Amino acid sequence: MSASLDSALDPMEEIRFRKKNGQMWIEIQKETHFNFDELEQIMVIFFKIQKRDEKPAAFDLISRAHFRDVLHTGLGMTDAYMMERVMVALDRGTSPYVTMATFAKAMSLYLRGDLEERITYAFTCYDLLGEGYLRRETMYQLMKKSISKASRDDDVEEAVKEFVDIMLKRMDLDLDGVINFNDFHKAVVNTPPLLESLGYCLPERPAVYSFLATWCPTWGKM
Missing domain, CATH: 1.10.238.10 (EF-hand)
Known part of the structure; x- marks a missing residue:
C-alpha cells in the first residue's frame, strides 16, 4: 500500500478518533465479519487514508480515488475497467466519496466474505x-x-x-x-x-494474506 500510510498516528490523535466514532462502529460491525477490535484496526486504516486529503469532505468519508489506491496497491486489484464496476457494486451510487461504512463492509467482503x-x-x-x-x-x-x-x-x-x-x-x-x-x-x-469468469473483481488469496500480514498482523490466520 502507499508509503504515506506507513507512519503511525499520533497516539492522542488515534485515541480521539476511536472515542469519537466508537458508537458508530458498533452499528457498522453488525454488517461485517469483524469483531470490534478488528473493526477498530480497519477504521484506523480508513483514518490514515483520510489524512491524505488536506480538507476531508466529512469525518466519515474518503475519496474514491484513495479507496481505489488501497484496492490497487494493497489488494492487487489492478483491472481499471473492473474497478469502475467494483465501485458501483460496493456503494450503488455515483458519489466521488466512500463512506466509513462502505469501506468497512468492502474490507469485510474482501478479507472474510463467504461464497x-x-x-x-x-x-x-x-x-x-x-x-x-x-x-x-x-x-x-x-x-x-x-x-x-x-x-x-x-x-x-x-x-x-x-x-x-x-x-x-x-x-x-x-x-x-x-x-x-x-x-x-x-x-x-x-x-x-x-x-x-467474466472479470476479476476480487483480490487473490496471496494479496489478502499479504494485506493481513502487513496491516492486521495480530489477527493470525484466517
Whole structure:
C-alpha cells in the first residue's frame, strides 16, 4: 500500500478518533465479519487514508480515488475497467466519496466474505445495466475488455464470441437466453472457479494474506 500510510498516528490523535466514532462502529460491525477490535484496526486504516486529503469532505468519508489506491496497491486489484464496476457494486451510487461504512463492509467482503456474499457481489459487478440478468451483449463487453489486454485485436473478436457461447451453455440453466442471478448462483455453487469468469473483481488469496500480514498482523490466520 502507499508509503504515506506507513507512519503511525499520533497516539492522542488515534485515541480521539476511536472515542469519537466508537458508537458508530458498533452499528457498522453488525454488517461485517469483524469483531470490534478488528473493526477498530480497519477504521484506523480508513483514518490514515483520510489524512491524505488536506480538507476531508466529512469525518466519515474518503475519496474514491484513495479507496481505489488501497484496492490497487494493497489488494492487487489492478483491472481499471473492473474497478469502475467494483465501485458501483460496493456503494450503488455515483458519489466521488466512500463512506466509513462502505469501506468497512468492502474490507469485510474482501478479507472474510463467504461464497454467498461473493456471488451476489460478483453478479452485481457484471450486471452493467442493473437489469438483474446478463445478456449476451453484456458478457461480450466484459470479456472483450479482459481478453483484449492479452491478445492481438484480430484474435479478440472470435475468442470472445466462443467464450460467451461456452458460458451461456454452462450457466444458462433455464435456457432463456440470458443468465439471471439464480443461473449464476447455481453455476458458481457447483463450480466455484466460475465466480470470476467474466472479470476479476476480487483480490487473490496471496494479496489478502499479504494485506493481513502487513496491516492486521495480530489477527493470525484466517
